Amino acid sequence: MANTKRWLIQPDTPPTPLQLAMMLLSLLSVILVLVITFGRIEGETRRLLFFIDTCICMVFMSNFFYELFKANKKTEYLKHHWIDFVASVPAIEALRMARLFQILRVVRLIRTTRSLIVPMLKQRRQATVASLLVALVTILTFASVLVLIVESGVEGANIDTAESAIWWALVTISTVGYGDYYPVTTAGHIIGGVVIVCGVSFFGVISGYMASVFVAPDEAEKLDSHAEEIRCELNNSLMRMEANQQKLLAEIDELKQTIEEQLEDKIDDKLERKLENRLKPDK
Template sequence: MKVIDDEKHELHPMSLMAVVLSIASLALVTATLFLNKNEPTFHIFLAIDTFICLIFWCQLLFDLSRSSSKSAYLKQHWPDFIASIPAIEPLRFMRILQVLRVFRLLRSSKQIYFQMINNRRETTLASIFLLLTVLITIGATSILFVEGQVENANIHTAGDALWWVFVTISTVGYGDYYPVTTLGRIIAIGIIICGVGLFGMVAGLISSVISDPQHEKAQQEKEHRKEWREMLANQQVLLARLERLEAKLDQQSQTENKNQQRQKSPTKQS
């Protein structure tokens, strides 16, 4: 497993995904403050927020396992762990710290581009989690809004909507819940198409891992070569500083010798 730098890991694809989901989670929690707890939309937002919290914990534990200094990582990110506890929505506002921390590091778009290019598999995995969360949120909310008030519909509760959207994304199609309105069927078509594309990304990621077992080793060798180049560059800088320091000491020694000779010359003349 590749060890990541404790400062630069904030710009890795999984961390950037967590920032986007943090903003989404804050929006969901803010929306629940204005909803009645008996409304189906409230339960959908609560379930989606819990799902996002599980993604947060996966991302935090993943970065912790790759961190070069785990104690430093925990010291810096303990608010993120607390903010990711499910079913306690007010704690989610602590994730503003992570959002601000990442925005502070985003000095230019080139940093994000290089991180995504150098971590393509992680970028794909982050995109899968992000798209899955978006599909669940939009699909469950929209289908409940469209079908919830129709008399002959069979999707009336938040649980029905969430079960339907998961089954539709996976393209399993049990048939126990289905839309009956035209708009609901249009939403289902969009969810199915996106679900097929999402699982295509999953299949591509798995096949790339299986077909290229030497990828991780090549990446590690590349990182080692980069570290060696940085060490050689630092050694050259140190050698240059030592040479300058040695030249300066020689100059000071020559100056002191000249001063001593000048002091001795009047003494010999007297």
């Protein structure tokens, strides 16, 4: 229980886009496990859900080792995130339910965080990659499951296995469309149309992201060059200000010395006049 409490401790930093993506995938995976465990579904649909959940487990496992590699204190990371590894083990439904702890932790993180927009804006690239990952897995999951349900058992249908359903969803979202598998029902055509629209939007975002990746270094170089020019201007201005300050201080010292000399001359004149007045004989 103590380890679980320590695992749920509120961190000091707000959640990253990748953490939020893992939370959403955990939620999707828990739904899949619940459907597999308690739902009355046919064999091919069960195989498809099991295959999708196994792929999500691979994503979790990759993210776990990636975060472990990045962690400065790997022992501390293992103490706080060991349950992430346990929940990433495929083919064991009891262990998969451990993802509920990850969902609870991130939900608590969101509730105690004042704003998620600022961290997302500060990490735009990670937010883009995380969004694309969640969108890809979600679209493939729902498209393949729905098309298999509506096409299975229909006369003349060729999408009747888990492999054919996931392959059709993949080639459709990529807008390739080999034509080896295709829906024959009206509901299947509607699902295919929605997947095509999502695929066009999805790869449009990818194209924009890749363009920003290649353009961003040039923009960064321009910003660095502009910043260097600003630094040079500031240094020159500071040097001129320092020179003017030295000149002004020299003039002040010179003026001060002149005033002191004039005061001394006046004082000497007054003393001489007083002395002369005293030395004069009284009439």
